[in-house]
Amino acid sequence: MPASEKPARVRFAPSPTGTTHLGSARTALYDYLLARQTGGQFILRIEDTDRKRYVPGSEQELMASLRWLGLEWDEGPDVGGPHAPYRQSERKHIYLQHALELVERGHAYYCFCSPQRLEKVRQEQQRRKELPLYDGTCRRLPPAEATARAAAGEQHVIRFKMPREGSITAHDRLRGDITVKNRNLDDYIIVKSDGLALYHLAAMVDDHLMGVTHVLRSAEWLPTFPLHVHIVRAFGWAELEWVHLSLFLKPSGKGKMSKRDTQALKESGYSIFVEDLRLAGYLPEAVVNWVALMGWSYDDHTEFFTLPELVEKFSLDKLNPSPAAMNYSKLDHFNGLHIRSLEVSDLARRIKPFLLNAGYYLDDELLLQVAPIIQKRLVTLDDAIPMAGFFFQPQIAPKADDLVGKNMSPARSAHAARAAYALLAALPSISLETAEEPLRRLAEELGLDAGQLFGILRVAATGQPVSPPLFESMQIIGKPVVLERLKNAIAILEGLAAESPHPLAQ
RNA sequence: GCCCCCAUCGUCUAGGGGACCAGGACGUGGCCCUUUCAAGGCCAAAACCGGGGUUCGAAUCCCCGUGGGGGCACCA
Numbered sequence: 001m002p003a004s005e006k007p008a009r010v011r012f013a014p015s016p017t018g019t020t021h022l023g024s025a026r027t028a029l030y031d032y033l034l035a036r037q038t039g040g041q042f043i044l045r046i047e048d049t050d051r052k053r054y055v056p057g058s059e060q061e062l063m064a065s066l067r068w069l070g071l072e073w074d075e076g077p078d079v080g081g082p083h084a085p086y087r088q089s090e091r092k093h094i095y096l097q098h099a100l101e102l103v104e105r106g107h108a109y110y111c112f113c114s115p116q117r118l119e120k121v122r123q124e125q126q127r128r129k130e131l132p133l134y135d136g137t138c139r140r141l142p143p144a145e146a147t148a149r150a151a152a153g154e155q156h157v158i159r160f161k162m163p164r165e166g167s168i169t170a171h172d173r174l175r176g177d178i179t180v181k182n183r184n185l186d187d188y189i190i191v192k193s194d195g196l197a198l199y200h201l202a203a204m205v206d207d208h209l210m211g212v213t214h215v216l217r218s219a220e221w222l223p224t225f226p227l228h229v230h231i232v233r234a235f236g237w238a239e240l241e242w243v244h245l246s247l248f249l250k251p252s253g254k255g256k257m258s259k260r261d262t263q264a265l266k267e268s269g270y271s272i273f274v275e276d277l278r279l280a281g282y283l284p285e286a287v288v289n290w291v292a293l294m295g296w297s298y299d300d301h302t303e304f305f306t307l308p309e310l311v312e313k314f315s316l317d318k319l320n321p322s323p324a325a326m327n328y329s330k331l332d333h334f335n336g337l338h339i340r341s342l343e344v345s346d347l348a349r350r351i352k353p354f355l356l357n358a359g360y361y362l363d364d365e366l367l368l369q370v371a372p373i374i375q376k377r378l379v380t381l382d383d384a385i386p387m388a389g390f391f392f393q394p395q396i397a398p399k400a401d402d403l404v405g406k407n408m409s410p411a412r413s414a415h416a417a418r419a420a421y422a423l424l425a426a427l428p429s430i431s432l433e434t435a436e437e438p439l440r441r442l443a444e445e446l447g448l449d450a451g452q453l454f455g456i457l458r459v460a461a462t463g464q465p466v467s468p469p470l471f472e473s474m475q476i477i478g479k480p481v482v483l484e485r486l487k488n489a490i491a492i493l494e495g496l497a498a499e500s501p502h503p504l505a506q
Numbered sequence: 507g508c509c510c511c512c513a514u515c516g517u518c519u520a521g522g523g524g525a526c527c528a529g530g531a532c533g534u535g536g537c538c539c540u541u542u543c544a545a546g547g548c549c550a551a552a553a554c555c556g557g558g559g560u561u562c563g564a565a566u567c568c569c570c571g572u573g574g575g576g577g578c579a580c581c582a
Binding site: 013014015017049050052053111118122126128129130131132133157172175178180181184185186189191192193194196198199203218220221222223225244246247251253254255256290293294297299301302303320321323325326327329330331332334340374375376377378379387439440443449450451455458464465466467468469471 | 518546
């Protein structure tokens with residue numbers, strides 16, 4: 001185990017504004033891995049300071065998705081912890097108190113400008129192709145006057161008083177030192193007129209109060225990163241270890257996912273939402289494995305990882321700063337790999353809800369027999385429905401054309417089926433051991449390829465031209481039912497032969 | 507427009523001055539195996555954005571271009 005990091009207290013801090021997507025899942029995964037690897041804590045904090053964007057139910061979905069992925073947190077809104085509450089909307093007074101401290105110490109000031117005026121200023125700046133920054137009107141107010149006006153109840157916000165000169169250098173774990181001139185930074189609003197803090201203040205206050213050591217977040221935060229460091233330094237708090245993770249790009253690699261891309265992706269059967277992937281039959285193990293490898297690598301030859309293995313092998317030093325396009329065919333590959341590594345009973349357990357959902361009556365014993373023969377063939381759990389649904393249907397309805405053997409006439413197919421019926425009927429039971437050899441000999445006697453005969457039997461017994469292995473399937477279906485279905489197939493083939501316009505065609 | 511980040515096969519990546527006519531994985535093509543479909547095995551095609559430096563030597567370090575991406579809210 002790499003002991004390079006001290007016990008890390010990390011936080012995953014999503015805002016409850018929508019459905020959990022893969023980018024969040026990866027951040028949470030890395031948080032979890034770092035915490036578990038170093039013997040630290042994984043904190044879940046809900047950043048719900050913007051009540052306008054709050055989506056009811058998203059918090060529940062978020063927690064369900066994290067738990068589905070196997071990422072349990074040590075402290076959070078539902079499990080509590082030493083720094084509760086873990087929901088920012090419940091910590092309003094804490095932020096306000098800290099903002100006032102900043103005002104008193106000259107690092108922040110009251111601003112009484114109306115949103116309308118600010119909008120006008122911004123438009124003018126943009127027309128003049130300038131950086132749209134606050135023009136500093138209230139920054140020049142005498143502090144005593146500003147405090148008096150605020151105390152008198154005048155509408156106001158609190159802005160951070162950005163130094164006008166010089167620059168700030170902050171360290172990012174993946175990119176090294178990042179230096180920005182202070183004049184390119186704004187006097188950001190840190191407390192809104194409703195008294196609630198913005199992310200910039202709230203997150204920094206919480207990270208400090210909660211003893212967070214490492215901040216892992218998306219690279220989208222890089223532009224405001226210097227502001228956050230300014231705030232931390234204004235308070236005189238300990239510097240954090242900043243890790244800005246690479247962005248996730250849409251599969252084409254051209255930019256991040258938009259609403260439209262998200263919809264288009266769904267139509268092709270994939271999704272960036274964890275919930276959708278679960279519903280589509282992906283294993284949490286596969287999603288974790290796939291997402292872990294987008295922006296992180298171990299060595300050249302190992303790519304298959306379980307969560308415990310990732311806890312052991314993960315390292316911040318192997319993180320890659322460049323944006324990564326999502327490769328869904330690789331997700332499919334990982335899903336197949338993880339499905340194949342499952343115990344049969346586990347696989348059966350996971351397939352069950354998909355079969356049930358598709359309306360198939362479920363016999364657990366039967367499912368346990370079916371699972372091993374489809375295990376190598378599944379890409380998603382959902383694939384079990386078209387692949388093995390017939391096992392759970394009392395009736396099958398093979399298509400007449402499918403029953404005709406390859407390069408054979410209906411009459412000849414019927415003849416072959418009758419011969420196979422006689423052979424199988426005489427067997428004590430049907431299995432690979434008992435039926436394969438005799439059937440191969442029969443094919444030879446009939447002048448057929450084994451594939452031609454087996455094809456007819458496959459469609460007759462399973463109702464479909466593509467199925468799990470024939471003998472294993474027939475064994476599961478059972479001799480009486482196989483014979484009954486074969487009889488039915490013979491009847492269909494004979495009917496087809498009777499109406500055939502080419503009686504001589506063989 | 508301004509600020510910031512990034513830059514190796516189609517995609518995810520290894521590589522941190524000589525071990526690289528650049529390795530692995532997905533995908534693609536071919537072959538083998540084979541009762542269908544898979545799985546598995548083998549093989550192949552496929553990349554260091556460009557230009558300058560530094561150096562005996564650069565995919566690797568520096569600079570400049572170019573390209574791509576992100577951000578510029580009383581959102582997070």
